[in-house]
Amino acid sequence: xxxxKWPDADKRTFIGKRISRIDGPQKVSGRAKxxxxxxxxxxxxxxIVRSPHAHAKVKSIDTSAIEKWPGVxxxxxxxxxxxxxxxxxxxxxxxxxxxxxxxEDAMQAVKVEYEVLPHLVIDTDTKSAGEFAKQxxxxxxxxxxxxxxEAEVTIEGNYGLPMITHCxxxxxGSVMEWDGDNVVAHLSTQAxxxxxxxxxxxxxxxxxxxxxxxxxxxxxxxxxxxPDEWDITAARLSKKAGGKPVKMFNPRDxxxxxxxxxxxxxxxxxxGLKKDGTITAWESQSWGTGGIGxxxxxxxxxxxxxxxxxxxxxxxxxxxxxxxxxRAPNHPQAAAITMTALEDAAAALNMDPYDFFLKNIExxxxxxxxxxxxxxxxxxxxxxxxxxxxxGDKTPGHMKRGLGLSIHTWGGLGHASDCDLxxxxxxxxxxKMGTQDLGTGTRTALDIIVADTLxxxxxxxxxxxGDSRFPTSGGSGGSxxxxxxxxxxxxASLDALDQIFAKAAPALDAKxxxxxxxxxxxxVKSNPSKSLTWAQACSKLGATPLTVRGKNPGPGSLTNxxxxxxxxxxxxxxxxxxxxxxxKIVAVQDCGLIIDLKTAESQVYGALIMGVCYALYEEKIMDxxxxxxxNPNMExxxxxxxxxIGELKVHMMTGKGYDERGVIGLGEPPxxxxxxxxxxxxxxxxxxRVPYLPLTPDRVLEALEKxxxxxxxx
Amino acid sequence: xxxxxKMNEKGSxxxxxxxxxxxxxxxxxxxxxxxxxxxxxxxxVKVFGPGKVPIxxxxxxxxxxxxxxxxxxxxxxxxNELDLTGAKRVCDxxxxxxxxxxxxxxxxxxxxxxxIEAQGKSITTVEGLMQGENLHPxxxxxxxxxxxxxxxxxxxxxxxxxxxxxxxxxPTPEQVKKGLGGNLCRCGTYMGVRAAVAQAAQKGGRRNx
Ligand code: FES
Ligand code: FES
Numbered sequence: 019x020x021x022x023k024w025p026d027a028d029k030r031t032f033i034g035k036r037i038s039r040i041d042g043p044q045k046v047s048g049r050a051k052x053x054x055x056x057x058x059x060x061x062x063x064x065x066i067v068r069s070p071h072a073h074a075k076v077k078s079i080d081t082s083a084i085e086k087w088p089g090v091x092x093x094x095x096x097x098x099x100x101x102x103x104x105x106x107x108x109x110x111x112x113x114x115x116x117x118x119x120x121x122e123d124a125m126q127a128v129k130v131e132y133e134v135l136p137h138l139v140i141d142t143d144t145k146s147a148g149e150f151a152k153q154x155x156x157x158x159x160x161x162x163x164x165x166x167x168e169a170e171v172t173i174e175g176n177y178g179l180p181m182i183t184h185c186x187x188x189x190x191g192s193v194m195e196w197d198g199d200n201v202v203a204h205l206s207t208q209a210x211x212x213x214x215x216x217x218x219x220x221x222x223x224x225x226x227x228x229x230x231x232x233x234x235x236x237x238x239x240x241x242x243x244x245p246d247e248w249d250i251t252a253a254r255l256s257k258k259a260g261g262k263p264v265k266m267f268n269p270r271d272x273x274x275x276x277x278x279x280x281x282x283x284x285x286x287x288x289x290g291l292k293k294d295g296t297i298t299a300w301e302s303q304s305w306g307t308g309g310i311g312x313x314x315x316x317x318x319x320x321x322x323x324x325x326x327x328x329x330x331x332x333x334x335x336x337x338x339x340x341x342x343x344x345r346a347p348n349h350p351q352a353a354a355i356t357m358t359a360l361e362d363a364a365a366a367l368n369m370d371p372y373d374f375f376l377k378n379i380e381x382x383x384x385x386x387x388x389x390x391x392x393x394x395x396x397x398x399x400x401x402x403x404x405x406x407x408x409x410g411d412k413t414p415g416h417m418k419r420g421l422g423l424s425i426h427t428w429g430g431l432g433h434a435s436d437c438d439l440x441x442x443x444x445x446x447x448x449x450k451m452g453t454q455d456l457g458t459g460t461r462t463a464l465d466i467i468v469a470d471t472l473x474x475x476x477x478x479x480x481x482x483x484g485d486s487r488f489p490t491s492g493g494s495g496g497s498x499x500x501x502x503x504x505x506x507x508x509x510a511s512l513d514a515l516d517q518i519f520a521k522a523a524p525a526l527d528a529k530x531x532x533x534x535x536x537x538x539x540x541x542v543k544s545n546p547s548k549s550l551t552w553a554q555a556c557s558k559l560g561a562t563p564l565t566v567r568g569k570n571p572g573p574g575s576l577t578n579x580x581x582x583x584x585x586x587x588x589x590x591x592x593x594x595x596x597x598x599x600x601x602k603i604v605a606v607q608d609c610g611l612i613i614d615l616k617t618a619e620s621q622v623y624g625a626l627i628m629g630v631c632y633a634l635y636e637e638k639i640m641d642x643x644x645x646x647x648x649n650p651n652m653e654x655x656x657x658x659x660x661x662x663i664g665e666l667k668v669h670m671m672t673g674k675g676y677d678e679r680g681v682i683g684l685g686e687p688p689x690x691x692x693x694x695x696x697x698x699x700x701x702x703x704x705x706x707r708v709p710y711l712p713l714t715p716d717r718v719l720e721a722l723e724k725x726x727x728x729x730x731x732x
Numbered sequence: 733x734x735x736x737x738k739m740n741e742k743g744s745x746x747x748x749x750x751x752x753x754x755x756x757x758x759x760x761x762x763x764x765x766x767x768x769x770x771x772x773x774x775x776x777v778k779v780f781g782p783g784k785v786p787i788x789x790x791x792x793x794x795x796x797x798x799x800x801x802x803x804x805x806x807x808x809x810x811x812n813e814l815d816l817t818g819a820k821r822v823c824d825x826x827x828x829x830x831x832x833x834x835x836x837x838x839x840x841x842x843x844x845x846x847x848i849e850a851q852g853k854s855i856t857t858v859e860g861l862m863q864g865e866n867l868h869p870x871x872x873x874x875x876x877x878x879x880x881x882x883x884x885x886x887x888x889x890x891x892x893x894x895x896x897x898x899x900x901x902x903p904t905p906e907q908v909k910k911g912l913g914g915n916l917c918r919c920g921t922y923m924g925v926r927a928a929v930a931q932a933a934q935k936g937g938r939r940n941x
Contacts, residue, residue: 042880047818047871048857052884055811187918620878625920628920659915
C-alpha cells in the first residue's frame, strides 16, 4: 500500500520548481481553441434581444417580421408576455441566423412592447432605497458599550467600493449542438463536469445525453459556473433549427451589463482605541447591493477579531444585473473597509500602521505568526521603515508619495476530484480528468505531479481535461482546484506505481517495496544499477493497459486550508490632477506546498494587477434615471494597462513550515488586499482618506478639498 | 431588407457596426455580388454591397477568398469565414488589442478595419508567426516568462509585441509601457509581458523582418 504523502524536498524532480506551462505553445500560437473559437459545419449565430428597461413587464412580442426572413433559422421567446424583467439587458427573444450580420438585422426587426415599472439602480444610501433596503438584525459580540467607554480615542470614517463586473475577455456563451438525442455543449465554463446536469434539466433530457467540452477558457473569475439562460437558449435554437450548431456569445455590452458583478459594499465605521494601540471596540453600519438577489455581507471587521462589536448590515435589492461570485467573494470588500479603518485608527494615534498591526496581531487568531512573518518580509521588500512617514507627505511640490499595508486570508481546501490514470504496456501514460484550466496552470500541475511521481519526463505524460466524459472533478471556484486535482492525481500515480512495482519486481529479483521510480527507470533502492527502463517495466503489463482511479478526498493529508498574506503599496499622487500612480506593490503569500512556482507567482502578479484595476479604475456606473449602465464597453469600463501597475514584487512563503501542510489554493487570496493597500498608501501620501474606491482623480480631489472624505459623495 | 428607420429606433445603441451598416445601406442599390460603378458628381465610384461580395485577402503569405457583406470587419472575416481564430473578439471597438494583426508592417486592431478594405494588403496574424514548427522568439519569450494565464489576450499581445520590436529593437522600459499600452489583459500578465519583451529584444525579435 502506498503511503499517501508528498515527496520530501530532496526527492522532488518537478514539484515546486519553476515550470513553463505545457499549453504555452498552443496559447502563444493562436492554436489554443476556446469555446468561442469553435466553428462547426453549418453553424448558426445566435443573438438575443434584450430589455432596455431596468424594471419592466413584457407586454407583447412580435416576431412576424423575421419569421419568413431568409437566413433566420430559429426564433425562441425567452420571456413570454407577462414576464417581469429585473434589469436592463435581461433576455427577451433569441434567434439564430446563418451569419452574424443577418442575425443582427433580424434582432432589430423584433418588436417588443414593455410596461415600464419603477426601478432603483443606485446603492449610495439606504434611506432613498426605501422598500428595497432590507435591514438585517444587529449583530453583537462582547460588550460594545463597555468597549467604547474604555476607549481613550474614538475614530469614525466612511469606506466602501462600488459594484464592479468580471469583464472576462472571453465573454460568456457557448456553441450548442443538438445531435439526434444528444447535446454537445462547447461551453465557456469553470465547471466542465458540473455543467452537465444543469444543461440537461431545463432541456428535459437525460444528463447522460449531454456532453460538455472545453479546451480553454478565456477568464471566469467566479462568473462562469454552469450554463446560463442564453446557453440553454442556444441549445433550444439548435433543436428548432434541426440540430444545426448555434454559436451564442455575449457582445461586450451585454457581458458587462448582465454576466456577472461583484456586490458593492459601504460602511460607516467607528473604532474605540487605547492610546497604546489596543483596539477596544468596533461598530459598523454597512450596506451594499448585488442586484435583485441582494449582495453579500462581508465579514467585517476583517481578520482582526475585535473583542467588542456592534454591526448592522443592510442589503439593497435593486435592478442591476445580478451579482456572481467574484474572486474571493466578500473578502476584497471586507479588507477595503477594515484595513483602511484600521490604518486611520493608527494615524489617529500617530502610530506607524506596521507597529499598530503587529501590536494587535494576536486578534487574528491562529495565523498570527504567519502574518507577522509576512509583514516583516513585505516591509523589507518595500523599504517600509525607510520610506514610511506619518500621514501626509510634507515634502514640497505637487507629487505626494505614501505607503500602505493590509493582510488577508482564504480557505482553499481541495475540492472533490476523480481521475483515471492509464499506463499502456508501451509505457505511454495518460491522465483523464473532467476538470478545466482557467489559466492557473491546471494542466501543467497535473503533468508535474504524474511525471514527478512516476519518475518520467513531463512530455511522456498526456494530460486530458476539459471533457465531461472524463472522471468528475469539481468546479474551479474558491481556490479549490489545485488542492483537489493534485491530491487525486498524486493518489492515482502512487497506486499505479505500486502496481508497476509489483509487475517489475520479479524481473529485478526484488520485492515491490524495495523499488523506486527515478529518471525513467524502475530500480532497486539499495542497488540502483539493478533497473529496468520505464518502458521495459510497463511491458510487464502484457497486453492489458493499467487504469487506476484516483480520488479526492482520500487517504493521507495531501491538501489543506487556511492561508495568510500581507501586501504593501507605494504610490504617488498628483494633488493638482488627482491622478494616482502605483510605484510598487509587494505581495507575500503562503499557500502550503507549491506545485509550480512559476505559475503560482503568475497568479499573485495577476491578482495584484486585478487589484490595481478595482482600486483605481473599475466601477459599474449606473444611470439613476434610465436604469442603464453608462459604461458597458472597455473604453469607459477601465482596466489597467501595462504601464499602470508600477513595479510588482511577489514573495512566496515556501519550505519548512509551509510545504508539510500540503497543497492549498492560491487564486483568490492575493486579490483581497490591493484595494486596501492602495487606498492606505494614498491616504498616507495626501494626508486625508479618500473614502470610496475606485480612487479616481475626482474622488481624490474632492477628498483633498473637503479635508477628509467623511462628507464625500459615493 | 429592413428599413433604416427601424435600425435608428434604438437610437442610443448605435454601435460602430450599426453605424457602418447604416452608411452602407443609404446608397440605395440593388443586391449585387461584387461591386458596381456609379457616377457621383461626374467621378466614377465603386459601390459594394449591401449583399455579400467576394473578397481576396493576403494572409500569412497565402491568398484566401471569402464572401462577406461590406460591413463585416476583418476580425469577423478571419474568425467566421476563414477559421483563423487566433485573433480574439473582446471589446469589438478598438480598445483592448485582443484582435491585433499586422497589416503592411503595422499593428492594427482587426475589429476596426473592414474586410473589404484589407484587400491588397499584406496581413500577418498570430497563426503566421511560427516558421514550420518553430516558435518566433517573441512566442518563446512569452512561454519562458509565463506572459499568459488564460491566454485569451495572448495572441493579440504576441502580435503587438512582434510589431513593436520590429520598430523598436532595443526598447527602454518606458517605451514598452507606452508602446504596448494598447493591449489589455484581465488575468494580469503584464509583468510576464515586460520580461518577454526584454528577452525577445535581446534575441532579436526581428527574425521575420
Ligand atoms: S477586439 Fe479589437 S481592439 Fe478589442
Ligand atoms: S491571460 Fe487572460 S486575459 Fe490575458
